[in-house]
Amino acid sequence: MSLTVFAHPFSSYCQKVLMGLWEKNLDFEYRHLEHPGAAEERAALWPFGRFPVLVDDGQTVVESSIILEHLDIRFPQVARLLPTDSAAALEVRFMDRFFDIYVMSEMQKPVAEALKGEAGQTEQVQAAAARSLETAYRWLETRLQGRTWAAGDDFSMADCAAAPSLFYADWVHRIGPGYPVLRAYRARLLARPSFARAVEEARPYRAYFPLGAPDRD
Numbered sequence: 001m002s003l004t005v006f007a008h009p010f011s012s013y014c015q016k017v018l019m020g021l022w023e024k025n026l027d028f029e030y031r032h033l034e035h036p037g038a039a040e041e042r043a044a045l046w047p048f049g050r051f052p053v054l055v056d057d058g059q060t061v062v063e064s065s066i067i068l069e070h071l072d073i074r075f076p077q078v079a080r081l082l083p084t085d086s087a088a089a090l091e092v093r094f095m096d097r098f099f100d101i102y103v104m105s106e107m108q109k110p111v112a113e114a115l116k117g118e119a120g121q122t123e124q125v126q127a128a129a130a131r132s133l134e135t136a137y138r139w140l141e142t143r144l145q146g147r148t149w150a151a152g153d154d155f156s157m158a159d160c161a162a163a164p165s166l167f168y169a170d171w172v173h174r175i176g177p178g179y180p181v182l183r184a185y186r187a188r189l190l191a192r193p194s195f196a197r198a199v200e201e202a203r204p205y206r207a208y209f210p211l212g213a214p215d216r217d
Helices: 012-023 038-045 064-074 086-116 119-143 157-172 180-191 193-208
Strands: 003-007 029-032 053-056 059-062
Touching: 003 012, 003 038, 012 064, 012 086, 012 157, 012 193, 029 038, 038 053, 053 064, 059 064, 064 086, 064 157, 086 119, 086 157, 119 157, 119 180, 157 180, 157 193, 180 193
Parallel strands: 003 029
Antiparallel strands: 003 053, 053 059
């Protein structure tokens, strides 16, 4: 078995995949994208400018959710990220997509705008993102009632998506005290060893956050 991951520790989608690898306790070569030659190698494997990229015994696998499902197929005997029951697996996939689309993507819009350096436009996009995230927070407050993890009692791929989504979303638009269930869930994610490791490995890069990283977490 030979696994190589092209990733950056500050990237939310990379953290999602790294969590899955660490949950499964898999050995892999980490091709940090700031290391010499790694970005060029990644571009040769997947020329669309996106990461993470996984290479598994010569097979290139891309897109974070697909990578995690691939790992479950290849290594089903340890720390399953999707349940074997089809209905339960559908709920995991749904929650995974929810966090990617309605939290992660919305959080990233003002970040991307800030990188362009146009302050007025950034504030407008940030306000729109705050409205969208507020809607997501309200929905999650109800959906997560009675659940330990995103899709139920068991940690899953959906939680790998949720952890970086909610971590950075809270930086963009704070999860307020009116969402105690969601805040408690985010705290459980921060305490999970795989995500705690992701947070620590990303800590040296917080200056990269163009909206200004808060002095917490």
